[in-house]
Amino acid sequence: MEQGSSPRRGSGVLVRVVRVCLDVVVGVLALALIGGIVVLVAPGILVRLEQPALQAWCTVLAAVVIQGVPFLLLGTVVSAAVTTLVPDRVLARVLPRNPVLAVPVxxxxxxxxxxxxxxxxxxxxxxIRRGVAPAAALTFLLAAPAVNPVVLVATSIAFPGRPEMVLARLLASLAASVTMGWLWIRLGRTDWLRLTDHQQPTAGRGRLDAFTRALQHDFLHAGGFLVLGAAAAATFNIAVPPAVLESFAGSPWLSVLLLGVLAVVLSICSEADAFVAASLSGFSATARLAFMVVGPMVDLKLIALQAGTFGRVFALRFSTATFVSAVLASTLVGGWLL
Structure with a gap:
């Protein structure tokens, strides 16, 4: 019985791997089909309707989505693999025991x-459940989606010829993340963390199934937010009068705060938010930097996830402090580099 069960388990794993690949291919083809329809069909319809504003809206929407989808797919594949296949003890072993030193690491x-x-x-x-200092775990929570290689490469492509934008995003995001970790050491309280029970898959089959579910959920969920964010950015560029933008752009603080709040509301995945930020050409470089720094650390879906994982009291306090830290870091680094 045991000898016969081994081939069946192997074939089952192969089937699941094939299903994952097919799901990814179908998702990419579906998004490509939607993008093709938008690019090829919509402009022709809009020409007949003689509505150049809608043509411009469609062009901005298609450009943002088409540029962002490849990085969104790459980011969700890597994210799902790291989350489900890399044991938590790998991070726990490399972090120093001293929380102050563990935060920057x-x-x-x-x-x-x-x-x-x-x-x-x-x-x-x-x-945190495995004994890692909360300050270090929360720093990783903020830094991982903001400064990873996929995000930085996407930023360099969204802002061609402007390596200072990539460097500014890296430094501002790291500064905000490390600041929040050290603030937690100073002001945080363990009773704010109300962790729910959660079991990690241990068997090979469980991890593969978890990878499949994580990839499907993250890609489709983040893809929807990317389209909504692109639509909002296109609407913002087309519908808002230039005089309104000039009134905000004239005040460095107001423009930074406005795009920071916009990042919270739009909730765009970090692998694609640089393309939306690049489309907001009416704002200063520092304001667009704030959009890219705030978004991966504080948005509506993150607040909901934090409330479900750590408790509502923690989510409210932590997200508020993170927003302030990210805005200040963006302003300081942007004023220095940009």
Whole structure:
């Protein structure tokens, strides 16, 4: 019986791998089909309707979506693999025992282990359950979706010829993440964390199934937010009068705060938010930097995930402090580099 069950388990794993690949291919083809329809069909219809504003809206929407989808797919694949296949003890072993030193190391680990913001919350919760200092786990939660290689490459492509934008995003995101970790050491309280029970899959089959579910959920969920964010950015560029933009652009603080709040509301995946930020050409570079720094750390879906994992009291306090830290870091780094 045992000898006969081994081939069946092997064939079952192969079937699941094939299903994962097919799901990814179908998802990419579906998004490509939608993008093709938007690019090829919609402009012709709009020409007949003689509505150039809608033509411009459609062009901005298609450009943002088409540019962002490849990085969104790559980011969600890597994120799902890291979340489900890399044991939490790998991070626990490399972090120093001293929380003050563990915080910057956890921030640097976020740059080495790519992860979507949706996946970073359960990973941080699992690290805390396994004995990692909360300050280090929360720093990793903020840094992983903001400074990983996929996000930085996407930013360099969204802002061609402007490497200072990539450097500014890296420094501002790391500064905000590490600041929040050290603030937690100073002001945080363990009774604010109300962790729910969660079991990590241990068997090979369980991990593969978890990878499949994580990939499907993250790609479809984040893809929807990407389309909504692109539509909002296109609407913002077309519908808002230039005089209104000039009134905000004239005040550095108001423009930074406005795009920071916009990042919270739009909730765009970090692998694609740079393309939306690049489309907001009416704002200063520092304001668009704030959009890219705030979004991966504080948005509506993250607040909901944090409330479900750590409790509502924690989510309210932590997200508010993170927003302030991200805005200040963006302003300081942007004023210095941009």
């Amino acid at each position: 956890a921030g640097a680990a976020g740059a080495l282990l790519p992860g979507c913001e949706c996946a970073s919350v359960p990973v941080a919760g699992s690290l």
